[in-house]
Amino acid sequence: MAANCACETIDPNNPTGPKIDAIFPAAYLLRLYKYSPVDYENLRAAKYVLENPKRIFFGVRVFNQGGWCYTGHPAEWYIKERAIVPFPKDRVFAVYVNPNLQVYECRAEYTDAVDPLCPVDWQNRYRGLTWKSTS
Amino acid sequence: MEKHFLADMMAGEGKPEFRAEPWYNPYGDCIVYKMADEAVVADRIDELLTVYNSAVDNRPIGFQIKGVQATIRKLGLDGLAVASEADAGGVKSISIAALLLAAYEEGEPTLARRRAYASVMECSVKKRTIPADDLQPA
Numbered sequence: 001m002a003a004n005c006a007c008e009t010i011d012p013n014n015p016t017g018p019k020i021d022a023i024f025p026a027a028y029l030l031r032l033y034k035y036s037p038v039d040y041e042n043l044r045a046a047k048y049v050l051e052n053p054k055r056i057f058f059g060v061r062v063f064n065q066g067g068w069c070y071t072g073h074p075a076e077w078y079i080k081e082r083a084i085v086p087f088p089k090d091r092v093f094a095v096y097v098n099p100n101l102q103v104y105e106c107r108a109e110y111t112d113a114v115d116p117l118c119p120v121d122w123q124n125r126y127r128g129l130t131w132k133s134t135s
Numbered sequence: 136m137e138k139h140f141l142a143d144m145m146a147g148e149g150k151p152e153f154r155a156e157p158w159y160n161p162y163g164d165c166i167v168y169k170m171a172d173e174a175v176v177a178d179r180i181d182e183l184l185t186v187y188n189s190a191v192d193n194r195p196i197g198f199q200i201k202g203v204q205a206t207i208r209k210l211g212l213d214g215l216a217v218a219s220e221a222d223a224g225g226v227k228s229i230s231i232a233a234l235l236l237a238a239y240e241e242g243e244p245t246l247a248r249r250r251a252y253a254s255v256m257e258c259s260v261k262k263r264t265i266p267a268d269d270l271q272p273a
Contacts, residue, residue, distance in 0.1 A: 001144070001147065001148075002144060002145065002148060003144060005140075005141060005144070025162055025273065027161075028160070028162055029141060029144075029145075030145075030148065031158065031160075033141070033145045033148055033151055034148065034149070034151055034152070034154075035151070035152065035153060035154035035156075035158075036153060036154075036169065036172065037151045037153055037172055038153075038172050038173055038174055039169075039174075040139075040141075040151065041139070042174055043139075043140075043141065044136075044139065044140065047140060061182075061201060061202070062182040062202065076136075077174060077190075078174060079173060079174045079190040079191050080171075080172065080173045080174070080191055081172060083191075084136055091176060091190075094177070096163065098162055098163065098273075100273070102162045102273065103162070104160055104162035104163030104165075105160070105163050105165075105199070107174075107175050107176070107177050107187075108174065108175065108176040108177065108190060109176065109177050110176060110177075110178070119177075119179075121179070125179060
């Protein structure tokens with residue numbers, strides 16, 4: 001039976017402090033599992049990005065206050081059923097988390113020309129960069 | 136590829152089957168539609184619309200409409216209702232096209248936006264409505 005799934009990640013409100021749990025909501029997981037199999041497979045990439053983020057952005061929505069976008073670069077992903085390929089260098093994988101730390105969107109983004117670990121146009125899309133990996 | 140980290144949890148949930156229909160994601164307050172079971176690369180058009188391009192060949196295969204609750208607050212369910220149902224004792228479904236038009240009206244009428252919204256409106260969406268009862272934010 002589907003249940004919420006916690007994933008340890010950097011606290012966007014306190015990036016240097018203890019890690020916190022982001023939550024994959026059960027209903028979201030079940031929806032992807034039942035009706036969107038490739039997206040379900042790519043939850044692996046989402047989990048990897050939450051565990052190994054490279055950038056965290058805040059203020060991701062105009063009409064919904066709060067929320068964050070974690071980005072990173074998984075090694076591989078599914079592009080269609082049974083087709084696993086290296087994750088492209090000119091894309092970044094983004095995981096969107098709402099103010100309750102619930103994951104609601106996981107997808108690739110086109111990259112910024114200067115910093116390929118940022119989604120394109122991030123300066124205008126988000127209110128700012130919360131945290132940046134130094135590794 | 137190693138075993139999926141959710142494999143044990145999903146063991147009793149039946150056989151997956153891709154469904155090309157729009158659905159309301161309450162955690163993101165957005166409507167999501169994909170017409171193909173492929174990974175997507177997001178092409179953000181504006182604050183309310185993101186087009187999903189296929190990671191396989193870059194063709195548009197879907198979209199995400201954001202800020203659904205704000206649009207409902209602004210227009211009311213009646214303003215987004217499917218016309219044939221609007222007078223039959225409450226709003227049963229809202230129209231995806233009406234939501235898209237409402238989203239378009241929020242921004243500048245640029246050529247890029249017009250093209251993007253037009254391409255989304257031309258998507259072959261079989262189910263063009265969302266049940267009003269589904270539109271409950273998390």
